[in-house]
Amino acid sequence: xxxxxxxxxxxxxxxxxxxxxxxxxxxxxxxxxxxxxxxxxxxxxxxxxxxxxxxxxxxxxxxxxxxxxxxxxxxxxxxxxxxxxxxxxxxxxxxxxxxxxxxxxxxxxxxxxxxxxxxxxxxxxxxxxxxxxxxxxxxxxxxxxxxxxxxxxxxxxxxxxxxxxxxxxxxxxxxxxxxxxxxxxxxxxxxxxxxxxxxxxxxxxxxxxxxxxxxxxxxxxxxxxxxxxxxxxxxxxxxxxxxxxxxxxxxxxxxxxxxxxxxxxxxxxxxxxxxxxx
Numbered sequence: 001x002x003x004x005x006x007x008x009x010x011x012x013x014x015x016x017x018x019x020x021x022x023x024x025x026x027x028x029x030x031x032x033x034x035x036x037x038x039x040x041x042x043x044x045x046x047x048x049x050x051x052x053x054x055x056x057x058x059x060x061x062x063x064x065x066x067x068x069x070x071x072x073x074x075x076x077x078x079x080x081x082x083x084x085x086x087x088x089x090x091x092x093x094x095x096x097x098x099x100x101x102x103x104x105x106x107x108x109x110x111x112x113x114x115x116x117x118x119x120x121x122x123x124x125x126x127x128x129x130x131x132x133x134x135x136x137x138x139x140x141x142x143x144x145x146x147x148x149x150x151x152x153x154x155x156x157x158x159x160x161x162x163x164x165x166x167x168x169x170x171x172x173x174x175x176x177x178x179x180x181x182x183x184x185x186x187x188x189x190x191x192x193x194x195x196x197x198x199x200x201x202x203x204x205x206x207x208x209x210x211x212x213x214x215x216x217x218x219x220x221x222x223x224x225x226x227x228x229x230x231x232x233x234x235x236x237x238x239x240x241x242x243x244x245x246x247x248x249x250x251x252x253x254x255x256x257x258x259x260x261x262x263x264x265x266x267x268x269x270x271x272x273x274x275x276x277x278x
Contacts, residue, residue: 044073112154112179113249119159120219120228121242129223130163131173131203133188134253138214140182144175147186154181163221173206173218189213193234200236207231217252219245 047066054063116132123130133140148169152158154176162169162184172185188206196208207218211231218231229238230248237248 113246113253115154115156115159116176116219117242117246117249118156119163120221120245122156122160123163123221124226124228127223127226128163128165128221129203130159130219130221131188131207132159132219133173133175133186133207133210134217134219134249135175135177135182136215136217136253138216140175140177140210140214140216143186143188143210144177144183147172147175147183149183150181152181154179173210191234204229204231204236208234208236217249219249 047069051063051066053059054066116134120130120132133143158181159174161167162174162181164170169184172187174184175182175186189209190202190205191209191212193208193212196205200208201222201224203223204220207220207229208231210216211218212234215233220229220231221227222229227238228240228245229236230240230245230252231237232248232252237244240248
């Protein structure tokens with residue numbers, strides 16, 4: 001029996017090895033899909049094929065040049081893919097965290113959530129620009145420290161007051177941390193993604209930038225159009241009504257996720273139907 005197990009042990013080990021490599025490659029490709037990293041990866045694959053051709057055909061000069069360039073490829077990957085690498089590390093960190101050590105952060109209660117939605121809706125109706133960033137599992141302390149510290153309870157009145165153009169704190173973002181308004185007038189890094197639509201202004205680009213570098217979500221109210229947008233993982237959902245925004249926030253903050261997804265899907269379908277009829 002023991003001999004039979006020892007005989008098949010290398011086969012089992014090889015199978016596990018292949019499965020683990022397959023999972024890693026699958027996850028990496030899934031993360032890269034639809035990003036600006038894809039063309040760069042294709043270019044690197046072509047360079048690898050060119051190097052193989054140079055070795056196979058004994059092209060000494062080309063082989064020497066490509067071999068010398070290998071030393072700098074590691075640095076080039078870090079510079080070119082810094083955003084994608086950060087997102088991948090966040091992705092693996094959130095999913096490989098042990099349940100015992102998992103911090104239940106970013107799970108806003110319904111009452112707090114309603115305050116955010118009501119404030120965004122009011123600001124939208126008055127065409128007052130706003131940017132609300134909600135921290136989830138990845139800390140935003142480095143950004144919070146650049147703003148004006150508040151550490152205040154989340155309320156509709158406070159949010160509307162902060163973004164009032166006549167107040168000194170209206171310029172910048174509000175960052176919510178641990179169900180409290182941690183800071184206001186926070187200036188965020190703008191996204192460097194060249195694929196972002198030129199229709200989006202600085203406020204939207206800042207919302208995309210902060211969600212590119214963390215797992216935070218953002219609620220944006222356009223000052224020009226009054227439209228409400230929701231940003232998660234660098235992806236923008238625009239022209240949201242109260243119900244759609246509520247569903248997206250609940251889903252992102254892990255509060256009644258299944259119900260929130262159904263609610264959002266239903267609202268989106270109804271909106272598409274209305275647009276088609278019009």
